[in-house]
Amino acid sequence: MVVDDRELKFSQAINEAIDTCMAKDPRVYVMGLGVPDPKGVFGSTLGLQQKYGTLRVMDMPTSENGMTGVAIGSALVGMRPIMTHQRVDFALLAIEQMVNQAAKWHYMFGGQMSVPLVIRMIIGRGWGQGPQHSQSLQAWFSHVPGLKVVMPATPHDAKGLLIASIEEDNPVIFIEHRWLYNVSGPVPAGWYQVPLGKAKVVREGSDLTITATSYMTLEALRAAETLAEEGIGAEVIDVRTLNPLDETLIMESVARTGRLLVADTAWKNVGFSAEIVARVAEKAFPYLKSAPCRVALPDCPAPTAPELSRYFYPHAAHVAAAARRMIGLSGDGRMAELAPAVPLDVPDPSFTGPF
Amino acid sequence: MVVDDRELKFSQAINEAIDTCMAKDPRVYVMGLGVPDPKGVFGSTLGLQQKYGTLRVMDMPTSENGMTGVAIGSALVGMRPIMTHQRVDFALLAIEQMVNQAAKWHYMFGGQMSVPLVIRMIIGRGWGQGPQHSQSLQAWFSHVPGLKVVMPATPHDAKGLLIASIEEDNPVIFIEHRWLYNVSGPVPAGWYQVPLGKAKVVREGSDLTITATSYMTLEALRAAETLAEEGIGAEVIDVRTLNPLDETLIMESVARTGRLLVADTAWKNVGFSAEIVARVAEKAFPYLKSAPCRVALPDCPAPTAPELSRYFYPHAAHVAAAARRMIGLSGDGRMAELAPAVPLDVPDPSFTGPF
């Protein structure tokens, strides 16, 4: 099909996923700050209110906690809300409802009700988003039984995973990285799912396994390219669903390569990257040829000044250096070469601030 | 000194720590639901209001989020609040203030102010506390730079660590396990500190290292005793401070024993136990003789029925079984023998519900 070759931006893929589900199922509705406004959550909700009306596409009061409860309540009586937060950080106000209520409602009432709720949250980054607008808290949500946690890295997966999340009967935490929003890629038209709980080998290799989350998948792929030029074959796995984790795929890969590197968008300490390392250490220990390694944020709040954020965010060069060290080579070889072409506080040259 | 031989209950040790600090420093004050009430937060705040008055020992509205902000604000202008929550679960309402504000205030304003705030939170367990009254979320707090995280296991450490926390200039998350409250142990009179950031070898051994948090330290010690009878020498490390973690002590131990078992009070998946495994795998890989192993809660919400909580909470027998398997023996050997003497939903025979 020719249509399947079309390219969409990540934000458009999200938009199309919502549109597809709303057209298909009248129970699906969207709620969030600024959802129907002229910017439409960085484009991801543009045009939906025009199409589906003010009842199904709602702005809301700045009441993150209460509105999450409202979403849960509506889900209990048969609706399928999609709640949107422009930053993960704002959603911290709603943790009680997400974790005590949404995550447990099915379990604590013996399976009688379910909470088909998708909570979209965007991780901010760069252009001085700073300490309170750029946290990447997937570890938190993944720690809580009853929540599914999804982080797409490509437009194709964004659409397919979001459709699967909306059609899922459990609460899904759907985390989108702001730096992916302008990335384009092939996105099939119409309805399709990328199933939850399945990771994906996005590049094959036999010398080490790099498992990556969200935006770090792109950095891992860039690293793998350079490594390949040096004769190192890095297999890159895009985790895609953090909970439930596709342990099988990761173990199979590590059993083949004998080496594990984890690249995550979050802080290293007690982060999601620790879980992958721990599982592999527990379950694939005999296969490991060298110590596993994490490339993640240093354990410090996100600074605002662009000069500091340059040192805060690891990128392809860090991944490649870590990989080289795991293989027993010197890490620093070609660091400079892999440094990003654009200033490190914007995702691409088209981005001129402020959000 | 004879007084140093006296025994106190964990709850009394906490009480004494607060009392000691309040007597010493007029800036210290206590705030929390029920703090001055006749039960005094399970005894831990009894008598303080009588001694220090209503201004320094305050009850509060059921407004966890706002009151945490209030505590922060008072800390910024020179007070040293101790905030108390009877359950970790209630404090989820205050995550935004803890994580966006308290943890980052020092950093995001370039080090000009500090937030000397202690947040005490109790982990409920048993007697039907169920899904919303027994969460153990130390992994979350440990993930956030700027928060120190402490979990004492003995009355001695409870007092010394709490004094150190109150005198610390940064926000400290101080997590107390309800099942430790009635445990007695030697507690020196007067002022003393147990420094933050230092783990402790509570039993020596050369066959494997068990690192444990909070109440699981007691279960680990019970397991170590049985293991010793079987000729297996388990070294038990009480982590005490989860962030910053005393990595050195753990590495040294694992370098000697070659084996790591982590026993934690929380869910396994993306839990704090994963961090210890990950660090050891990264940094002590060459020393490891077998795969590391986690003994932690299964990844499911806490059930209420006592019959189910029996299967939910791992105890000494599980730790011992895991240790045996790591050594290459059959795990199940003496499971029954190590099963606790009291029903598994109460900490000790004196406990007759409901809290």
Add this chain to the structure above:
Amino acid sequence: MEREILKRLFSEMLRIRMVEEKIAALYPEQEMRCPVHLCIGQEAIAVGTCANLARDDYVLSGHRSHGHYLAKGGDLKAMMAELYGKVTGCSKGKGGSMHLVDLSAGFLGATPIVGSTIPIGVGAALGTVMRGEGRVTVVFFGEAATEEGVFHESINLAALKKLPVVFVCENNFYSVYSPLAVRQPEGRQIFELAKGYGVESHQADGNDVVEVYEAAERAVRKARRGGGPTFLEFKTYRWREHCGPYYDNDLGYRSEAEFQEWRQRCPIDRMKERLVRESLLRQGDISEMAASLEAEIREAVVFAKESPAPEEEQLFDHICSP
């Protein structure tokens, strides 16, 4: 008011009282191993409110929910079995006293985080509107819940969207052992909070079931015809300890005199006197009623005690919806 309604209000209150007394009597056996928050003394609010609801209207509640569950028509056996932690419980033993539910009766759930079911109730109301249903949703909560920010977020949304929801605040003056004076400003009545949102708001005697019934009737009718939310504050008193089966006035957080004053205003005694005075019921009728309730309750306890406990593998049931 119709005689049949008066009699029904009385018998419902008596039923709840007798269930709670039975729990208090059996609790020391230590077979109900979960926290229980008894509503003895506060029965009129649950009964007077729910008497205005259809079976498919929704109710949500918090930690002190036995009365609301029963008044809405929740199954007694399933509740007792839940307290005993049995698979036959309304939540299959997963929840206990603090997590009751009976979907067939429109009791959508109760959870014990103070204030947290308020937005969920408002969301249920929003959901019914979106689905074009004519249901009304009632959320019960204590006065301490009005101190949680989420209460305000919820009532703001209910007012904004004119949702068919009735907020029922049971003001029993205490949150655990803490009096109102350490939690809310002096001289301000709770029902005035709602007025700030432009929400119709009333205060009434929560120990007078007829007063409750009438206030709730107006609120429910208004909600049903699309008139939006109402906030009702009912003053009342909890007789027993906050959590558990005993009396606790000896603790000193409230006075025996205060308790006795409220004890005199027992909603059930007051109604009984009226019914007898107006010859709607004779003492004999009441004894008969009590005997049949006693039999029903005893049967529920037997059912609960004899039901099987959950098995190990059920621990992992229902973590996620399939």
Add this chain to the structure above:
Amino acid sequence: MEREILKRLFSEMLRIRMVEEKIAALYPEQEMRCPVHLCIGQEAIAVGTCANLARDDYVLSGHRSHGHYLAKGGDLKAMMAELYGKVTGCSKGKGGSMHLVDLSAGFLGATPIVGSTIPIGVGAALGTVMRGEGRVTVVFFGEAATEEGVFHESINLAALKKLPVVFVCENNFYSVYSPLAVRQPEGRQIFELAKGYGVESHQADGNDVVEVYEAAERAVRKARRGGGPTFLEFKTYRWREHCGPYYDNDLGYRSEAEFQEWRQRCPIDRMKERLVRESLLRQGDISEMAASLEAEIREAVVFAKESPAPEEEQLFDHICSP
């Protein structure tokens, strides 16, 4: 009112306006690489309020804080350097525009999570009372912050403890692009919310600096003599886009006519007319004032641009207090 005060109010407003205009002019150079929320059009509230405060009184604010910072006496150079991400910035570059602070001026901090500095301000007030200080604390926030539960929790506590705090709500009718109609119930004025707590509460024209000054004067005086909190709602209008340097009426979320109406009510023009009318200032004085402000601002920009950026190792400074 004293002439000197009137002149000071004017010059302070003009200063803030000129700083903001300078930021707007320079922002497209892309050297200030952080979100900026300009307060052009809303200057009267910051100035009229802070003119009543002593240097050691406290002020807290949110995302739109430049005006509050400057009106409270915050250092201009340090602010500009902060926007340019330099070590000489008031937060050493760690914070940017959304995290201003100047302790020496009593500006205790601004952070951009809507509503979150409200309880922190109340806590500062509590702290000053505990320490026996006579300071007053003012918290500035937008009308959207009154939708956050934490606002309610905070005002409840302030009322309960009669704290010396003044809540200043700048109602500019929009939260980003969202009008009040999708967020708060129709026909209810924001200042009425505070009344539910028994807190004294007033509404006034936020574009009339004298009206602001007088309302704040009463509130600050009351707070200082132990009379407790006051809530002030000032209606006003943001001229430029929510975040960033441009105008955005073309987006269609608000009308050009509405904007023009408010443009006519410019607080600075209004004050200038009065000063000239009453012969307190001549046009020449004003030009001189503007010229000297322009020089000050230009110097601050030069300072900011020429200051060094933080070094790599400074990334790890200040994670924890030593």
